[in-house]
Amino acid sequence: MEAPFKTLVIREIQGAIIDFRFWVVLALCLSIIPLSFYVSVKNYSQRLSDYQQEVQSYRDRTSVHSHMAAEGVHPPSPLSIFSQGLGNRIPYKVITSNDGNYRIEYAKPDNKQDLLGEIDFAFIVSFVLSILAIVFTFSAISGDKESGVLRGTLSNAVLRRQVLMAKLFGNYLVFLIPFLFSILVSLLVVYFSGIIPIFSTELFPAVMVMTAISLIFLFAMFNLGLWISALARNSILSVNVLLLIWIVLGLVVPKISPIIGSVIYPVESTGVYESKKAILRLNIMNELEKEERDLFLKIRNQLRPGAEGVDGRWTDVLSAYDEQYAPVREKYDQLLASETEKLVNDYALRCNRQNDFARNIARLSPVYAVNCLMAELSATGYSELEHFIQQASVYQKYVEQNYYDKMKFKIYRDEGGYMTKNAGNREDRPTEIPVLENYKSVGIGQVLQQNRVDIMLLCLYSLLFFVCGFISFLRFDVR
Amino acid sequence: MLQAIELTKRYEDEQLALDALSLDIKAGEIFFLLGANGAGKTTTINLFLNFIEPTSGKILIDGIDVVQNPLETKRHVSYVSENVMLYGNFTARQNLDFFAKLGGKTRLTRHDYYTVMRNVGLQEEAFEKKLKTFSKGMRQKVGLAIAIIKDAPNILLDEPTSGLDPKSASELMQLLLQLRSRGKSILMCTHDIFRAKSAADRVGIMKEGRLVMLRTREQFLQDDLERIYLDYMQEAMMDAETVNERTVEKPSKQ
Numbered sequence A: 001m002e003a004p005f006k007t008l009v010i011r012e013i014q015g016a017i018i019d020f021r022f023w024v025v026l027a028l029c030l031s032i033i034p035l036s037f038y039v040s041v042k043n044y045s046q047r048l049s050d051y052q053q054e055v056q057s058y059r060d061r062t063s064v065h066s067h068m069a070a071e072g073v074h075p076p077s078p079l080s081i082f083s084q085g086l087g088n089r090i091p092y093k094v095i096t097s098n099d100g101n102y103r104i105e106y107a108k109p110d111n112k113q114d115l116l117g118e119i120d121f122a123f124i125v126s127f128v129l130s131i132l133a134i135v136f137t138f139s140a141i142s143g144d145k146e147s148g149v150l151r152g153t154l155s156n157a158v159l160r161r162q163v164l165m166a167k168l169f170g171n172y173l174v175f176l177i178p179f180l181f182s183i184l185v186s187l188l189v190v191y192f193s194g195i196i197p198i199f200s201t202e203l204f205p206a207v208m209v210m211t212a213i214s215l216i217f218l219f220a221m222f223n224l225g226l227w228i229s230a231l232a233r234n235s236i237l238s239v240n241v242l243l244l245i246w247i248v249l250g251l252v253v254p255k256i257s258p259i260i261g262s263v264i265y266p267v268e269s270t271g272v273y274e275s276k277k278a279i280l281r282l283n284i285m286n287e288l289e290k291e292e293r294d295l296f297l298k299i300r301n302q303l304r305p306g307a308e309g310v311d312g313r314w315t316d317v318l319s320a321y322d323e324q325y326a327p328v329r330e331k332y333d334q335l336l337a338s339e340t341e342k343l344v345n346d347y348a349l350r351c352n353r354q355n356d357f358a359r360n361i362a363r364l365s366p367v368y369a370v371n372c373l374m375a376e377l378s379a380t381g382y383s384e385l386e387h388f389i390q391q392a393s394v395y396q397k398y399v400e401q402n403y404y405d406k407m408k409f410k411i412y413r414d415e416g417g418y419m420t421k422n423a424g425n426r427e428d429r430p431t432e433i434p435v436l437e438n439y440k441s442v443g444i445g446q447v448l449q450q451n452r453v454d455i456m457l458l459c460l461y462s463l464l465f466f467v468c469g470f471i472s473f474l475r476f477d478v479r
Numbered sequence B: 001m002l003q004a005i006e007l008t009k010r011y012e013d014e015q016l017a018l019d020a021l022s023l024d025i026k027a028g029e030i031f032f033l034l035g036a037n038g039a040g041k042t043t044t045i046n047l048f049l050n051f052i053e054p055t056s057g058k059i060l061i062d063g064i065d066v067v068q069n070p071l072e073t074k075r076h077v078s079y080v081s082e083n084v085m086l087y088g089n090f091t092a093r094q095n096l097d098f099f100a101k102l103g104g105k106t107r108l109t110r111h112d113y114y115t116v117m118r119n120v121g122l123q124e125e126a127f128e129k130k131l132k133t134f135s136k137g138m139r140q141k142v143g144l145a146i147a148i149i150k151d152a153p154n155i156l157l158d159e160p161t162s163g164l165d166p167k168s169a170s171e172l173m174q175l176l177l178q179l180r181s182r183g184k185s186i187l188m189c190t191h192d193i194f195r196a197k198s199a200a201d202r203v204g205i206m207k208e209g210r211l212v213m214l215r216t217r218e219q220f221l222q223d224d225l226e227r228i229y230l231d232y233m234q235e236a237m238m239d240a241e242t243v244n245e246r247t248v249e250k251p252s253k254q
Helices: A003-018 A019-060 A119-139 A143-146 A149-154 A158-195 A204-231 A236-262 A270-303 A314-364 A366-377 A382-409 A444-450 A452-475 B043-046 B068-076 B092-102 B111-119 B138-149 B166-181 B193-199 B217-222 B223-253
Strands: A072-073 A091-096 A102-106 A409-414 A419-422 B002-010 B014-025 B027-037 B056-061 B077-080 B155-157 B186-190 B202-207 B210-216
Touching: A003 A019, A003 A314, A003 B092, A019 A072, A019 A119, A019 A158, A072 B068, A091 A382, A091 A409, A102 A382, A119 A158, A119 A204, A119 A236, A119 A366, A143 A204, A143 A236, A149 A158, A149 A236, A149 B002, A158 A204, A158 A452, A158 B138, A204 A236, A204 A366, A204 A444, A204 A452, A204 B210, A236 A314, A236 A366, A270 A314, A270 A409, A270 B068, A314 A366, A314 A409, A314 B138, A366 A382, A366 A452, A382 A444, A444 A452, A444 B068, B002 B043, B014 B043, B014 B186, B014 B202, B014 B210, B027 B166, B027 B193, B043 B056, B043 B155, B043 B186, B092 B111, B092 B138, B111 B138, B138 B166, B155 B166, B166 B186, B166 B193, B193 B223, B210 B223
Parallel strands: B027 B186, B027 B202, B077 B155, B155 B186
Antiparallel strands: A072 A091, A091 A102, A409 A419, B002 B014, B002 B056, B202 B210
């Protein structure tokens, strides 16, 4: 390291450490970060217990029969202690049905939650620490300009870039000490709670990635602070401008983007969509039933004219009906599948278009980008939501193939009513109820792949703010 | 050695701050640059420190071009401003240590810092006190201690006695004389005609960016320097008033 640069960095470190702001950051980090993890672990433990009770209660109350509604309950993610993410907007369970349909249920709002939601690690990093980063940097350059110290410093054989880099790295290093230390303390709190194996190979890589993402985000906020500090004539102006920018980036952009998305690409609610799906199914099934009845009456009139009612002795009628009914059923199954697929795809497409649009606007804010990444890595974000919905459909198919199909019964309808008859062998009937076992949340590799844009954006924001700060400082008039 | 050759500075707003200034301050010489506010004294210092670039002309420190080698020339010059502002949360010694290291003096001990602070007349009990508790005079002394400890062959001072009590101002002048005797070239911009008369080897008077008078010690001791300077100051004030009147008249014409 060049001698003047080293001197400048050491001065910045010393200056930052003796400043009261460092002690405020230290006190806040050491209190709220471990405390938030402690509370989050307790919450997770409660949710895990609720999940286990729900599964047990399902096992206890449900018996295997052709009308059973199999329930696949979404297990809570242990990494949700880092970010609650979408919270209650993450599906809670999928409930299957023997008619091929399934519905997704969402958890009811937690009584414990207040209006502002819970304080978790993502909230602390994106809101509390980002403000503290601004508080740390707003006067780093503007303060020295005001006091005239910068003039004295630059009258020596130092380069402006050395002064800027020293301010950036000196202050950033000092800021990281309480932050990283409090993360370490928090991880130990989690580890010793014995509930979440935080240092396991399954969880620890995500923890490391989340820490790295926090560091990149805070670096971006530091660069933003230094940029405005280099631009502003004095510290008051600098802090005012920075707070305004923070309000826009932290509150306005993330909150307004879904509204803009829903105005430009309106999409009906999930309830309306589910109703549409049910009506579509009902209409097709009604048509099928009508055709079933007509077919049965036609065959019966051909083979046993004048006879009334349906009974099991009509083996000729029933076997002829079975034979002719198969292609009809297949036709309606295909129709139902294709129409449902159309509806589902159309809804998903419109939802995705709205979400993508809103997310692209929200990405203008690094605060949103870091929150989004934290939620994704904690398996409480949009990827997990989509993943569970996909898994819900897989679960429905699994239950259909392994349970409903094995307990199928044939229906024979005529003008007087209908008669049912078991389709399969009794020995093949399953005896255990289906459960959503070994559910795996979306993996870290997939999350990083899907959210590479957000990661790149965070890096880009850091670079952009740094370059802007650099240019502003180089152009600053020392007079 | 500090040299300015036909140095001109015109700002972006076309204001002519310095008009073909030529100076040559030799080793062991104290040069006082006098002039009213806005005469171009601080602009001259800013040009020597490469805080701004000249529109034309050359600035040399020990023969090195300031524009072409700004870092190198800054190693050859110390600077004391009108209001020495240092790090308030640092002690006098810590400030001295920081600026000494920036000036390339990396092997100095606490004893060296104490000696220099003693030499500039700072009280012992102030050495380890935070600078935010210091008076202006005490800060000026620390500023001078920084300039001394850098041990650069050239010293630029921008109105260093402004706001100082007579005793502190007199002590500061004594220090400058000591530095001159050690062969330093000193350029001091000031309004203080009396200090100039007592300590300067040469005096220059600036008006509207031009050096309008240059006198050696023998010359200004023979002439009535106060009278000459006051005449220039009066002219400058009248010019300023005329400019102000014009500025005031402008809106009424519209």
